[in-house]
Amino acid sequence: MGTENIPSTVDLTSIPSSLVQFHQLDKLRMLARANSLWPMTFGLACCAIEMMSSGAARFDLSRFGAEVFRPSPRQADLMIVAGTINKKMLPAVKILYDQMTEPKWVIAMGNCAISGGPFVFEGQYNVVEGADTFLPVDVYIPGCPPRPEALIEGILELEEKLTGTRRWPRVKPETAVKG
Amino acid sequence: MSTLLGQSQLQETFELNIGPQHPATHGVLRLKVTMDGEYIVKAEPVLGYIHRMHEKMGENRTWNKFWPNLGRLDYLSAIAYNHGYAGLVERAAGIEVPERAEYIRVITVELNRIQSHLLWFGAFVLDLGGFTPLMYAFDEREQILDLLESVTGSRLTYCYFRFGGVYNDIDDDFITGTRAFIKRFRPQIPMYHDLVTGNVILMERLVDIGHVSSEMCRKYGATGPVLRGSGVNFDIRKNEPYSVYPEFDFDVPVYTECDSMARYMVRMKEMEQSLRIIEQALDKIPDGPYIAEKVPKMIKPVKGDYHFAVEAARGTFSMRTVSDGTNQSYRMRLRSPTYSNLSLFEEASRGMLLADALAFMGSLDLVIPEMDR
């Protein structure tokens, strides 16, 4: 959740709470942002490989305008937390998030980023149980690791959150399995 | 280079921090580098940014419940890690494995090895500034992932083996698909060489850079392509045969140049050899059960220490466990190959240009979660 003035629901009529309001202009800006999300090249563990797969030949994330992976947080507006965060990594992730310029969004990719995933057990000493314990997460993508399609769907969900409309038709589960 | 260092010793050095989030470190490795201009005085890797308590988890759950962890150690050659654990517990508990299961294991492990090397190839050339090979490599890699997904059910973090066999039999679709893949992939390798290997920029970045002698490998315990790139003919599949590997005819590529290029070539050749193994295994695979019938539900190995080593894509992965006779391990130790392979980095990178050191690090083929465990 980048800033408070971004509507978090699908409601088109809600007006951002900035001092000077340009409703149509804000909508246009959001449309532009949603269609060119710049994720940060930020892989933590296994999910990062699926993130690479999403960007590579077959799944081709650039079809959805989100393929410009930036190594520098200053140039990125989307943090995909792809992997397990542990207590040693936690400060670094925080710094990276703080370094990103507003507006910015967070996707928690994979079970580890959602809740600590398979590495949570009674008496565990090192894993942070979910990125949302310290970051405002916008979209959660379950899976261990999630398939590239799931990441793409997550990005589309985020787009929907930003603009209020869905750009691509939703695939019904029963049709998606075939093939 | 040494004279350069000598002359500038009076100058001040400075500390450079690379990582834990840096595209060249392949994940969350951190390097604390002391630099003298562009030359490295000391490069100290800092680990632990993805320590996920695998060894602790090995101690607090039953043998069966530890399976999913094996897929998440080295997620690029996860099936080889499955194999290591299967071998360890089968050795400890004396479980017999049907021959068909061993063949399936070998086929899937070798497919997994190819995809691991492919990803390394793409990412490594990407590190050096070439983007196109990544796309080619991922294209091939997806073919393998499809094949493996059809039998294992997952794309990356496989949990496919069981004690006494595998979870799922392979079918005709898999066999024909694998044959088709071999036919398709074999001519691709010369294409990769045409595309990448002879490239002047690549040669400049790799040849005679990152010298790792065989003695250094021995002192640091480096294994896998790093060791074979230093002229030592050592492969667990040949030297400490396990599973049905002795039945296949394959070579162990060895290069004596000891540089980054040698390690690159070893991996490229290994893909060809893996294809050979898969081909033979598909020809020879016997019928029969794919999992042993009499596997006890509750596994209780006899007290004592057990050790088992396999050749994963990055080198010797060995597991050591201490059993106290219960259905849990008393101590589970995972010896990951890149841990030892990277430990020589500090010594080998001394006096290197920073850019070369990162290319050298790429040639070690690191997977950080496997190092940190």
Place this chain on the structure above:
Amino acid sequence: MDRAKIKKELEMLAAEGLPAEEPTEEAAPEPQAADEEQDAKKSKKAAEEPPRVNGLLETDYNARGFHLDVQVNPDQVVAAAEILDREGLTMEMVTGVDWLKENQFEVVYDYSYTGGELFRVVVRARIDREKPDIPTISEVYPGANWHERETWDLFGINFVGHPQLERFLLPDDADFHPLRKDFKP
């Protein structure tokens, strides 16, 4: 590499440590463990397996995964490493085992040979849990540096003479050793 020579030298080394080691080893853990609880169970267990005495065992490779199993005194691990280093073996890993009941740590060193022939040696040493000091072998095998540092990190076993015994896998401010059996987060 000469297997027979390694075996002989390690056997001699282990034998050297015997007289000093044996009485203290056996005397220290037994009484403590015995009086506390479940006398019957304990005495049965003690009867089954007395603590291992220093020495060399030839193990069945197919059953265990290694050929030689040597237990030496803690102060002899460097000598053992030197013997194996002379013969060209590789240090594969160093690790610890926490034997809480016996109030001891066991430090285990795995060596293997990468020159062709298959040969795996395990060297182990028992140290007191209260005073877990053992000399470092990182002078002999620089690769042991990381392994020992990790073992210190996770077990709190103090490798005397280690150049950099700092937190390795855990954050710098960690104040616990998680793989100890009595570890509670």
